[in-house]
Amino acid sequence: MKYSLRDARASDKELLAPWTTHTFAWGDYVVDSFDRWLAHPNSRVLVAADDTDEPVAVARGVLLSPDELWLQGIRVHPDWRRRGIASKLGESLQQWGAQQSAKVALLMVEDWNEAACDQVTHLGFRETTTWLRAFQTTKHSGRAIARAASGAPDEPLRRSTVAEVGPAYLAWSGSELNRAARGMMTVSWQCRRLHVEDLERAAEHGALLAGPTGWAVGAPRDNRLEVGWLQTTPDRAVGHFESLLALAVSDRAATLEIMIPAVPWLEEAALSADFEIERLLLFEKAL
Ligand SMILES: CC(C)(COP(=O)(O)OP(=O)(O)OC[C@H]1O[C@@H](n2cnc3c(N)ncnc32)[C@H](O)[C@@H]1OP(=O)(O)O)[C@@H](O)C(=O)NCCC(=O)NCCS
Numbered sequence: 001m002k003y004s005l006r007d008a009r010a011s012d013k014e015l016l017a018p019w020t021t022h023t024f025a026w027g028d029y030v031v032d033s034f035d036r037w038l039a040h041p042n043s044r045v046l047v048a049a050d051d052t053d054e055p056v057a058v059a060r061g062v063l064l065s066p067d068e069l070w071l072q073g074i075r076v077h078p079d080w081r082r083r084g085i086a087s088k089l090g091e092s093l094q095q096w097g098a099q100q101s102a103k104v105a106l107l108m109v110e111d112w113n114e115a116a117c118d119q120v121t122h123l124g125f126r127e128t129t130t131w132l133r134a135f136q137t138t139k140h141s142g143r144a145i146a147r148a149a150s151g152a153p154d155e156p157l158r159r160s161t162v163a164e165v166g167p168a169y170l171a172w173s174g175s176e177l178n179r180a181a182r183g184m185m186t187v188s189w190q191c192r193r194l195h196v197e198d199l200e201r202a203a204e205h206g207a208l209l210a211g212p213t214g215w216a217v218g219a220p221r222d223n224r225l226e227v228g229w230l231q232t233t234p235d236r237a238v239g240h241f242e243s244l245l246a247l248a249v250s251d252r253a254a255t256l257e258i259m260i261p262a263v264p265w266l267e268e269a270a271l272s273a274d275f276e277i278e279r280l281l282l283f284e285k286a287l
Contacts, residue, residue: 003056003085010038011219012055016047020058020075024110030058030073035040037062037073044096048076048085056080058059061093064106064192065229068286069097071107074116075124081115090123098287105287106191111279125283129182130262131191134241134275138248138254157243160210162203168215169196170229180261184282185229188221188260191282194229213240216258218247225253237269245273 020030037045041103042061047055057076064070071093076085094105107125108205109116117127126214172178172194185194196247199217207219218225225248232240241258258267262279270277 001052001080001083003048003080003083005046005048005088008034008038008047010035010046010060010074012058015055016058016075019077023075028075029035030075033060033073042100043256046089046092048080048089050080057085057089059086059093061090061097062190063097063102064187064190066101067103067116068192069094069100069105070190071105072190073244074119085279086119087123090120095287102287105285107283108189108191108280109232109283111281117281120283122189123285125285128284129180129184129191129282129283131181131186131282132260132262132270133189133257133278133280135255135257135278136245136268136273136275138245138253144232155212155239155243157209157213157216157240157247158210159206160199160203160208160215161211164208164210164215165196165199168208168210168231169199171215176229176263177231177261177266180263185217186259187228188226189280198229209244211243212236213243216240216244218244220251220253223254225251225256227256227258230258232266233266233274234269237266238273239272241270241275 013031017031020028022028037043037060040062043060045060048057050056057080060072060073062070071090074086074089097105107120181194184191185198199208202217207217209216209218213236214230216227216230218227227244245256
């Protein structure tokens, strides 16, 4: 079974769809993201094609910053697995990233996905951090309904201005959350180093939230409120999650999704605020 690697093209989408739509129990995002991936200026999408030029595997690399290459969306057709295709795609995207100036390649794998963990370890990636995806449907949340019924929360989070950037960055820089996250934030499940300019940009776009319980960066995406960074303290963490939930309800978001580094007190706070949690492993490799 011969294959060769080539750049993906728009017409590949419908050929990929039959076997990349239900990859996981929750579905998959490859087909929905495909056109955006192709159009993105700092992105490269590769496929492995069989001898009729039909794609049998796909993977994407994107530069999240000049230094950081993010790898994602690696899918190999079930009939084509264990032939080294994922590894070849990964290597080619790393070469491309290095040519573009990237110094490190990063990717995330759900902790139950042993095949993917073994495959990226085989490629020389090192597991560095555990992230938690804490999520909750606002419609079915007893807390959210109670909050909405009782009006404004006790300690509301408000969309804030750049005046909050300094205090937020300072509090986070020396914090346990910063160390656990190794200085990183997430944007739509993609992890990269956080710089003070990220908080400035968030404030400019109304996405920097501030209140007595701490700070967060949260923005609407589809029907969700997505929080990719937060700073709080152990005594305020439950209140912080509740305030984020209240904001999601008032924004009419169907779900609230928060990415947090795996720190025991933060995880306990999320659980006690009724969030469900999934564990994601961040892998890194120097290029
Ligand atoms: C994970 C996945 C991409 C691997 O693709 P692949 O082309 O079969 O991987 P490779 O052939 O390059 O594997 C290289 C090495 O990785 C490890 N590996 C790959 N699949 C494995 C599995 N199912 N179990 C254990 N180790 C595995 C092995 O060490 C393998 O070397 P070997 O075959 O010589 O033993 C593929 O199984 C897949 O598409 N899974 C569904 C989608 C998915 O989970 N994507 C990753 C999400 S982050």
